[in-house]
Amino acid sequence: MNRQGERWTAEQVLALAPDAASRKAGAKLAAPGPWSGSGAHTDGDASAVWGECKGSGSKPYRTVVDLTGQDGPGFHCSCPSRKFPCKHALGLLLLWTEGEASVPSSAGGPPDWAGQWLERRRQRVERAAGAGPGGGGAQAPADPEAARRRAERRARRIAEGASELEQRLADLLRGGLASVEGAGYGQWDETAARMVDAQAPGLAARVRELASVAGAGSGAGTDWASRLLEECALLHTLSQxxxxxxxxxxxxxxxxxxxxxxxxxxxxxxxxxPPVRDHWLVLAQRDSNDGRLVTRRIWLHGRSTGRMALVLSYGAAGRAPELSLPVGLALDADLVFHPAARPLRAVLGTRHAAPAPSPAPPPGGDTAAALGAYGEALRDDPWLESWPVMLSAVTPVPDAGGSGWQLADADGESAIPLDLRGGGGGDGMGLWQLTAISGGRPVPVFGECGHRGFTPLTTWEPEPVAL
Incomplete structure (x- = not known):
């Protein structure tokens, strides 16, 4: 909901779900039957939705959602679920998207139990802002000399790990790539563990990628040796x-x-x-879970600057990260970009207004422009796997061999292969969603363009749909 009381779409709500099971369970609760005392209220830039949901116990679960928190929507429910947001919060929001007849607006504001939680949440936000950079409650900085010594120790450990990795690569090339064909992951596990000990997780991840190519061997195709050599070269370049x-x-x-x-x-x-202020359109939001940590990736596009940005948020295993920005909203906010040769990752700073719906896609280009954008980014960062791009009008079609799919430009002159491993769901659900929405017609698609092809993340028809 924005300051004028506009309601979200169901797709924007479902984008908040921590997993598919939560989406399904929330959809079952998106009906008036189990809910009582539900309502919505907007007061200036603050908006909230609340309601009581009948459960298996004698007391209903009390659910409240703060729609305009500084770090995205905030959720509270009296149910024992460890998922965030829980199915009750998702069901309440889905019911709210259906309009006044389902969840009416309340001129008097929320009931006491909901208002008390909202007030406590806003007080926590204010205290955190006061303790942040430039805030009146900022704590004294840590001992800068101790911090410098810690940084120097870690730098030495990483350098030792990089030197050890160089020796491992030299031994590999001296013995020949054929010596590791199909050898499995065992011989690489120790090397990756040594990089972790050296506090260089990026090098460890590259070693594991090298191991996956070497472990697959010729079973991955005749070009496995070329791929292995390419990975060795990238790892060597990074360590050097x-x-x-x-x-x-x-x-x-x-x-x-x-x-x-x-x-x-x-x-x-x-x-x-220095921050970059713009109206940032939320293009996509995607969660990944490695069993220990949930990583949320949120892609943004600046309306005035035309810049792409990637904001990361983390949550402990079993809990979605707190920062949640539904697809299709636009934020008048500051972003601060991490230093890099090709800046992309950013930190969300001050928000200057409540999020507002912005269903139209940003301007895009054709597949040649997408490949060109990735090539330019790769020139600055040779270890880059992919780059976010917007395709203005493409149609999903089977490739000539019938073994995969590609996105073809509206004029049919060029196309780019689809890579569905990193997006769209491992079961190809994103492909069928995209194909159904397209219906053989060109549609705008946002995603990531990389050396394996294009990973679709969002399309529009007429509202944005996460793939």
């Missing part, structure tokens, strides 16, 4: 870059540090880097 990082241009040095696993502190960035 870090060992000589002080000699690199500042932007490239920042990219190398990030790639080996050294990240900038968000609070430090907000305090030291």
């Amino acid at each position: 870059g870090y060992l000589r990082v002080e000699r690199l241009p500042e932007a490239l040095a920042a990219t190398v540090r990030t790639r080996v696993g050294l990240t900038s502190d968000a609070a430090g960035l907000l305090a030291s880097v």
Whole structure:
């Protein structure tokens, strides 16, 4: 809901769900039957929805959603679920999207139980803002000398790990690539573990990627040796870059540090880097779970600057990250970009107004422009897997061999292969959604363009739909 009381779409609500099971369970609760005392209220920039849902116990579950929190919607429910948001919050919001007849607006504001939680939440936000950069409640900074010594120790450990990795690559090439064909992951596990010990998670991830190619061997196709050599070259370039990082241009040095696993502190960035203010359209939101950590990736596009941005948020296993920006909303907000040769990752700073619906897609280009954008980004960051791009009018069609799919430009002159491994669901659900929405007609599609093809994330018809 924005300041004028506009309601979200069902797609925007479902984009908040932590998993498919929560989406299904929430959809079952999107009916008036189990709900009582539900309502919505807008007061200036603040908006909230609340309601009581009948459960298995004698007391109903009390659910309230703060729609305009500084860090995205906030959720509270008296149910014991560890998922965030829970099915009751999703069901309530889905019911609210259906209009006044389902969840009426309340001129008097929320009931006491909902108002008390909303007030406590806003007080926490105000305290956090006061303790942040430039706030009156800021705590004294940690001992800068101790921080410098810690940074130096970690830099030495990473350099030792990079040197050890260089020796491992030299041994591999000296013995020949055929010596590792189909050898499995065992011989690489120790190397990856050593990189973790060296506090270089980026190098460890690259080693695991190398292991997956080597472990597959010729079973992955006749080009496995070429792929293995390419991965070795990228890993060698990265380790050598870090060992000589002080000699690199500042932007490239920042990219190398990030790639080996050294990240900038968000609070430090907000305090030291000039922000970029724009109306940022939320293009896509996607969660991934490695069993220990849930990572939420949120892609944004600046209306005036034309810049792409990627905001990351994290949650413990079993809980979705708190930052949630539904697809199709636009935020008048500040973003601070992490230093890099090709800046993309950003930190969300001050919001200057409540989010407002913006269903229209941003301007895009054709498949050639998408490949060109990825190529330019790759020139600055050779370890880049993909780059976010907007395609203005493409149609999903089977490729000539019938073994895969591609996105063809409206004029039919060029196309780009679809890569559905990183998006659209491992079961191809995103492909069938995209095909059904297109119906053989060109549609705008947002996604990531990389060396494996194009991963679709969102399309529009006429509202944005997450794939």
